[in-house]
Amino acid sequence: MSHVVIIGAGFGGLATAKALAGSEIPVTLIDSNNYHLFVPLLYQVATAALSPADIAEPIRHILAPYSNVRVVMGRVAGVDTAEKQVHLTDGEAITYDRLVIATGSTSTYFGHDDWASYAPSLKSIEEARAIRTSVLQSFELAERAQDPVEQERLMTIVVVGGGPTGVEMAGSIAELARHALARDFRHIDPATARVILVEAGPRLLAAFPETLASYARRSLERLGVTIMAGKAVERIDAAGVTIAGTLIPAATMIWGAGVRASAAASWLGLTADRSGRIPVAEDLSVVGKTDIYALGDTALCLDDAGRPLPGLAQVAQQQGTHLGRALRANLTRGTALPPFVFHNRGNAAIVGRHAAIFDFGRGRRLRGFAAWLLWAAVHVVLLVDFAQRVRVSLQWLWRYLTYRRGARLITTPPQPTRAP
Template sequence: MKKKFSTIIIGAGFGGLNAAIKLGKKNQEVLLIDKTNHHLFQPLLYQVATAGLSPADIATPVREILKKYPSITIIMDEVLDISKEEKKLSLKSLHTLEFDNLIVATGARHSYFGNDQWEQYAPGLKSLDDALRIRENVLKSFEKSELESDQQRIEALTTFVIIGAGPTGVEMAGAIAEIATKTLAKNFSNIDPKTSKIYLIEGGDRVLSTFHPTLSEKSKKDLESLGVIVKLNSFVKDINENGVLVGEDFIPTKNIVWAAGNKANPILNSLDIELDRMQRAIVQNDCSIKGHPDIYVIGDAACFQDGERTLPGLAPVAAQQGKYVATIISKRLPKGKRNPFHYMDKGSMATIGKSKAILEFGKIRITGFIAWCAWCLVHLLFLVLFRNRVFIFFDWVYSYLTEQRGARLIKNGPSNRNID
């Protein structure tokens, strides 16, 4: 393989992939590096974690997506170090590569706010491994309960605590409630899954705080109608193998999901530039880093100030930045001739459960079945391959009609230490 490329992109998420496609269409030389071989559609990850979808439904091989662009080379490897002065990358495979232009699109991981020891009991949800681990925890907990005679242990196994009431936390809480009360309702003899307790813990004073307060209130009511116990203004003080300490109350549980915080990928440290409190690279208005107009950081890895606000970690932000940076590179625009990046906000949505969702676009606010249909449609359209759209569409129709979840498999893969 060559040692030097015109453009190197690190990460095949929403940002990196969109940049690669745009450059590929212009027949520009690109090397795309990702530590996995797939593009992951994170917005539907919670459905893998809750057995609604299979991993292959939302993870698409990068080589398949980009096969029609001969100017793009793809390698599966992990970048360990970036030297911005020498314009060089060091890879886990011990290769060293040089670039003229670099796009860093390495995404984010969860942050435990300095309590990394909690991760072993409270996995976050970012990768397929995370999702499969959570699925394993949820399903195994019910199986273990069926064997138990100790009521306290049954309660701990069938209590689920989700920490953080952003979109991921709300979607997880709603989906677990539906598993317990509908999908598994009549599947066990010794236990009644409908008596499971599902807590959603939030430090702020409302769920889905980036939405209008009326939508937050509606979502909270929807969650409660599914049986979720929503605790607002509540702070987690400790997590251990027996449960969660929330304020002064200890909730015994073997099932905790962390959906409370993000931080950017540690690879950004090697750029030796200013980072924000979420460890994201503070970028300029053309997404490049200060003093290095050919090195760009985009998507969840970047802290981008768009007028008054810092752009949120959303798929459309990453995708639009990827396309924007690719245009600068393909047109070889020097620093002084670049128009600043502006995010075109096409609205936000979140789902709570079957027929329950919220949608906000400017002053337009929609809830309920119509919002839920719009949520399904938008997510289907955003999937990269037609095959995935078809498979997911039929999975959803099947689940809608039967309340069943097609991916209820326990593989005896990694689950929480406290369940095994």
């Protein structure tokens, strides 16, 4: 049987492996981590609502029942398309007959990579922990600060980017300060913390209809979030964020303004689009390459109207399941690969307690408490492990009843109390 190699164990890569699992087709799944990460809930790790183990599951455990799937923990250095080999950074070369690239995306700072050290993004567990530590540590240091100006700086959090990531992060931090931390300090009032959401575009949530975006804005403002739309960030450094020539002193800055596809295009010697995505045909095969496929955030896949499909988990998951089943039929029965058709199950964002928005397309929309319940149900179902579903459900129920958050751990030494 032909050997299928999958690079990336995100939603797309894992779905492809599952669709091929249990067959006679040998499959190798390569990832630089040993776990599958549920990225849509990563912001809840950053805001102490969940622990990393609640949203990450070892890849080997997920695929343990399937003897035809081999898992390799390694980092890809490049692809030799002539020899059909994937080269790892440790020197190993893995030969493939069919190659699936599902390496996802990374954050982009639009040419200001130096900002990353001051404003981490939210793409990994390490970054989520760094944000959680910065937020919680700032309140601890504000409790000790004697200077009111320094205290205000420590209690100012700036979130850059008005997409779903920025909106969910800003709302969750505001709830953390105003509810979970409200009674825990003696010399400061966490409810007075400033949470500022900055968006360069004219409004929040540009991918959503105006009515839903307006509802989300009003919900954030009720939580005390200050929204600065139509304002571009000019500089981020240790002192804070500079917008329109004015410095906003802040101890915690979070980046959620943009993403770029992984380096897969350079591995194949292809010209990518502005977001780094690889053009693919209707059957998800890479244009100009033989026996290579791309999906998820890595792929530039167009819908019926000629528009790129969004970088959502449901897109990658549907593509992975489709491609895995298509490859299985092709390799075992010689069936041609059919075109991929995306079925939109709705785009969602949670704003805060009892507040969320859902856009199902074609004018079908939902907001408020019903959307919040649906958002919670969908995300629990999408978790890959039953134990995770139980843990997350219980955590959310406890948090809903008590307003408490149990993952408030600071794992790094205290930082200086004075701004540089």
